[in-house]
């Protein structure tokens with residue numbers, strides 16, 4: 001099958017800069033009154049179906065310092081493994097689960113999402129991928145948004161068969177995408193993200 | 207809604223041309239030194255997780271979300287500075303319009319000062335300027351907003367580095383893999399060519415893609431100048447059908 005030839009070039013990326021919060025989480029940046037709430041802050045509604053979980057991560061730079069000015073977005077399937085559009089262009093209300101979240105990190109570089117555990121999504125080979133959440137990270141000093149995934153430690157069997165994890169030839173680097181589970185009021189999945197160094201997270205060209 | 211691929215049509219995006227984007231590590235922009243990944247990116251290929259993405263409804267927008275002159279006004283006064291309209295079309299690499307996609311923007315005020323607690327530049331805060339806005343592209347991919355021209359500002363990088371006047375943009379597209387943040391500059395500004403952040407873009411033609419053109423035809427007489435800034439997102443190699451087709 002012939003593919004069309006691209007006629008335009010993608011607009012080059014530029015860093016989100018140190019003041020990304022002004023544009024993406026203005027209430028967090030103490031610019032109040034423009035938006036009712038920062039978009040993507042709350043992912044759950046009382047009608048959301050699925051197991052409540054917390055995703056917690058810490059972003060660390062190559063010097064071992066927390067990246068205290070990042071914004072993280074996640075995109076994930078619902079509990080049945082389907083992707084929902086948060087809002088159709090002409091709808092007046094969001095569905096019970098949008099699949100999209102956005103959080104600023106705190107001064108310690110830590111972000112927290114209250115969400116649900118996603119169901120398995122079909123991979124390109126038709127086989128299900130292990131449950132995962134897609135992450136996109138921007139900050140000062142990041143010239144192009146970093147794309148990665150979070151997998152769940154208690155899905156060992158599914159993880160072992162996941163085609164993305166298996167593309168990572170070094171099994172130690174595979175571990176950089178697998179969040180450990182901690183018990184709490186709701187299960188908490190913890191993943192530290194290293195931008196650089198021995199423990200550097202696997203980032204994707206997608 | 208789940209994505210359904212036609213047989214023989216994988217719906218994948220064109221491979222991203224990383225030689226057109228800034229590399230991760232750019233020594234002239236010192237903040238990248240400890241924040242640039244050093245390992246090669248892992249090529250993933252297309253899955254539903256990357257080929258779908260959030261969409262947003264026009265009903266999320268407030269009436270002043272695309273009017274930075276007025277959306278933070280404390281006393282009814284409009285923001286101080288050169289009044290202007292910024293508009294443009296969001297397209298994909300196949301030159302097809304990207305409708306109904308969220309575009310967010312943020313900027314310094316006319317003096318080059320951001321409203322941010324970590325910002326220390328001595329230029330004055332404008333009490334009526336917040337510095338952020340958003341809109342959703344129309345059915346032809348067009349967006350527009352009113353604002354004031356941001357000032358240039360100094361920043362800690364080299365001993366005496368200045369950012370040219372610029373507006374930050376965040377765009378979603380319809381796939382999570384299209385997600386893009388960039389910056390817009392102004393035609394004719396000599397400071398563009400001495401900026402270490404602009405200089406992270408390897409190709410001069412790539413930098414020129416970030417420069418908005420003065421558009422005399424769309425100025426508002428006796429009110430506001432107009433600048434046009436088109437944004438190109440990644441395009442699909444072939445068609446992906448979803449339950450509801452939205453200009454993928």
Ligand SMILES: [Fe+3]
Nearest residue numbers: 017369372374
């Ligand atoms: Fe800036």
